Amino acid sequence: MFEKIKETIAQIPKGKVATYGQIAKLAGYPGAARQVVWALRSAVGLPWHRVLGAGGKIRLPGHQGLEQRMRLEMEGVRFFGTKVDMKTFAWQPKEKKAAQKVAKKRKKV
Numbered sequence: 001m002f003e004k005i006k007e008t009i010a011q012i013p014k015g016k017v018a019t020y021g022q023i024a025k026l027a028g029y030p031g032a033a034r035q036v037v038w039a040l041r042s043a044v045g046l047p048w049h050r051v052l053g054a055g056g057k058i059r060l061p062g063h064q065g066l067e068q069r070m071r072l073e074m075e076g077v078r079f080f081g082t083k084v085d086m087k088t089f090a091w092q093p094k095e096k097k098a099a100q101k102v103a104k105k106r107k108k109v
Contacts, residue, residue, distance in 0.1 A: 004028060005039040012050040015075045016091040017084050019054055026093065050091075056084035 008027040012018050018026075020033035029035065040048050049071040053059035058068050069079065078085045 001027075001029060001032070001035060002039040002042070005032075005036050006043055006046060009036075009040070009043070009046050009048070009051060011093065012047055012091050014047075015077060015089065017050050017052050017056065017072065017077060017086070017089050018091045019052055019056070020059075021054060022091070023051060052084060056086040056090070057082060 004027040005023060008023050009018075020036040021031075023036045024030060024032040027036075036051065040046070040051060049068045058065045060068050072084065073079070077089045084090075
């Protein structure tokens with residue numbers, strides 16, 4: 001499960017963001033947003049800063065949250081107050097293609 005989640009996170013392009021719930025759904029585990037958080041805790045080399053809470057809100061506390069915002073702003077992502085402008089910066093993969101790609105990878109394992 002965590003490997004599929006990590007593979008999905010790795011696909012988020014620079015300057016785009018996704019929510020924990022969206023990542024879970026694309027990875028084939030709808031409703032598993034908390035597992036996305038757990039996968040990110042052990043992740044190395046992933047664009048962790050591109051994954052946000054529902055509505056585009058940074059959920060990390062303190063300095064981690066400030067670092068996440070700084071990294072996103074450096075990629076050109078704009079905020080409205082404490083939330084990312086999701087209409088502009090939300091990652092919109094072709095969900096069927098993404099889901100098929102993940103399913104193919106599952107069959108190989």
